[in-house]
Amino acid sequence: MKVWIAAWSILAKDARTYYLKPPNVxxxxxxxxxxxxxxxxxxxxxxxSVAELLPxxxxxxxxxxxxSLLAVVVAFERRGRSFERLLVAPIPLVVLLLxxxxxxxxxxxVNAFVxxxxxxxxxxxxxxxxxxxxxxxxxxxxxxAFLGLFIAVSVREVFEAQALSNFFRFPMLFLCGLFLPVxxxxxxxxxxxxxxxxxxxADLLRGSIGGVNRLPPAASFALLAAxxxxxxxxxxxxxxxxxxx
Amino acid sequence: xTTSTATGHRLGRxxxxxxxxxxxxxxxxxxxxxxxxxxxxxxxxxxxxELFGLLGPxxxxxxxxxxxxxxxxxxxxxxxxxxGIDCSARPGAARRLLGVVPDESNLYxxxxxxQNLSFSASLYGMRRKRREVRARELLETFGLAGAGxxxxxxxxxxxxxxxxxxxxxxxxxxxxxxxxxxxxxxxASARQIRRLITDLRDAGTTIVLTTHYIEEAQRLCDxxxxxxxxxxxxxxxxxxxxxxxxxxxxxxxxxxxxAARLGPALVEAFPELRARALADGLLRVxxxxxxxxxxxxxxxxxxxxxxxEARRVQPSLEExxxxxxxxxxxxxxxxxxxxxxxx
Numbered sequence: 001m002k003v004w005i006a007a008w009s010i011l012a013k014d015a016r017t018y019y020l021k022p023p024n025v026x027x028x029x030x031x032x033x034x035x036x037x038x039x040x041x042x043x044x045x046x047x048x049s050v051a052e053l054l055p056x057x058x059x060x061x062x063x064x065x066x067x068s069l070l071a072v073v074v075a076f077e078r079r080g081r082s083f084e085r086l087l088v089a090p091i092p093l094v095v096l097l098l099x100x101x102x103x104x105x106x107x108x109x110v111n112a113f114v115x116x117x118x119x120x121x122x123x124x125x126x127x128x129x130x131x132x133x134x135x136x137x138x139x140x141x142x143x144x145a146f147l148g149l150f151i152a153v154s155v156r157e158v159f160e161a162q163a164l165s166n167f168f169r170f171p172m173l174f175l176c177g178l179f180l181p182v183x184x185x186x187x188x189x190x191x192x193x194x195x196x197x198x199x200x201x202a203d204l205l206r207g208s209i210g211g212v213n214r215l216p217p218a219a220s221f222a223l224l225a226a227x228x229x230x231x232x233x234x235x236x237x238x239x240x241x242x243x244x245x
Numbered sequence: 246x247t248t249s250t251a252t253g254h255r256l257g258r259x260x261x262x263x264x265x266x267x268x269x270x271x272x273x274x275x276x277x278x279x280x281x282x283x284x285x286x287x288x289x290x291x292x293x294x295e296l297f298g299l300l301g302p303x304x305x306x307x308x309x310x311x312x313x314x315x316x317x318x319x320x321x322x323x324x325x326x327x328x329g330i331d332c333s334a335r336p337g338a339a340r341r342l343l344g345v346v347p348d349e350s351n352l353y354x355x356x357x358x359x360q361n362l363s364f365s366a367s368l369y370g371m372r373r374k375r376r377e378v379r380a381r382e383l384l385e386t387f388g389l390a391g392a393g394x395x396x397x398x399x400x401x402x403x404x405x406x407x408x409x410x411x412x413x414x415x416x417x418x419x420x421x422x423x424x425x426x427x428x429x430x431x432x433a434s435a436r437q438i439r440r441l442i443t444d445l446r447d448a449g450t451t452i453v454l455t456t457h458y459i460e461e462a463q464r465l466c467d468x469x470x471x472x473x474x475x476x477x478x479x480x481x482x483x484x485x486x487x488x489x490x491x492x493x494x495x496x497x498x499x500x501x502x503x504a505a506r507l508g509p510a511l512v513e514a515f516p517e518l519r520a521r522a523l524a525d526g527l528l529r530v531x532x533x534x535x536x537x538x539x540x541x542x543x544x545x546x547x548x549x550x551x552x553x554e555a556r557r558v559q560p561s562l563e564e565x566x567x568x569x570x571x572x573x574x575x576x577x578x579x580x581x582x583x584x585x586x587x588x
Binding site: 002003005006009010013017080081082084085086087088089090091092244245 | 315316317318319337338340341343345347349351352353354355356364365367368369370371372412
């Protein structure tokens, strides 16, 4: 029980201190809006194209809302040594890192549904398989947050966290099948595309908003969950080996 | 973690020679960073309720020892028992007994003083009502009640230091680690913090203090360990160490100049004395019996020096430290100046 008080407190503190700050909230709103607008104009297919654009915009909102923010938060706390306060507290490392990641996952999930709320004013969302959409968004948010955690524990400085986030995010964005179906990518690029969690997350989102899944949904869920577990295990290992060396 | 050279092992179990389970028992503690032995076979016993000082120059290994004891670093060898709990077997249970105050204030600048204390309490599983009461209580004790609703980032250095100490003891730890508590803060705040530390000790908290301000350790600590290059070269009670230093009678002579030149001449004329220049205008004279001032002053003035003051110097822990470790007072003084503020 005591451990959960600590975990909840870390999560709530992070939400209040970092995620719910006006710049981050506005980023969470403006970014998906800008992407929706841009893709909408480019498609020139009218309001009908919104349903088609929605999975991509949700995926982008999650990826950009979680990865960089968590990486920066953890790197910032480590730089200011406030992360040491958490390490000397009687909290198991697994719980501590899950609590740090939890805030980012929730923030990503909220970000993901901003474009959905906007889309509700434009199109009929009765086509949406809500449980699948929520599950996919949650899992995609988790895998993006764990990627952010892995970036955070791999760097020393805040600027390195930002740079490394971009190093991962932008290639993911262009290789995950959002802009160009994976089948249309050059053959040598496809394995890379299938190695990215975002590819599976985007496909699940597409399938749950009335689109057609290009990959088996059960496999996508499993691979996303596996990427979460792998990234978390790697982060844990880095912290144990480098931070408590 | 390996176990080595433990007195307790000879008695049958680690820590068996520990007089009270609330204390710290360390045997054969070792830590390397590459080729450097940062901590080299350190044994420490801290008794319940005492104020124990780890003294040494910068880079001696004080902070590394503190990190090893608090779980921020993993030892390469040795055994650590905190309150009778083996830190390698039950780190969480051991950490629950500890409060840690690092050498730099590391609370959250965007939270208020009250929020910082409340958050720190929650890390130890304290429920909301209890932690709020405790936070208000500590803000009062540390003279920060009026600043509790202000953001920590806007505090002065002294206030930050006090709140960081308060955060370290929010969960009423049995053992409090204080790393360089007065380094880099103004004299008034340092004095206030020293008073708080003695109050805590008087209230029964076991305190482990690291400092390179030896006079601070002399004022505060019951016992001290001298650390040089990762090894403890002497552990003893402050009173005992000072008593030992009392065997040397020292005098400082302020003069118009030429202390470096006059020192050797003085020793030549008075073979029972030892003399060294502390500065160009300050000569330190030591002897095994109280030196006679008159002949000494006359000797110096006959050689052109104007003596403005000659005073007996009380024995200090710094002298013992210099004698035991071989580290020069000048080197210690330079370190203090580099750190700024404090003692």
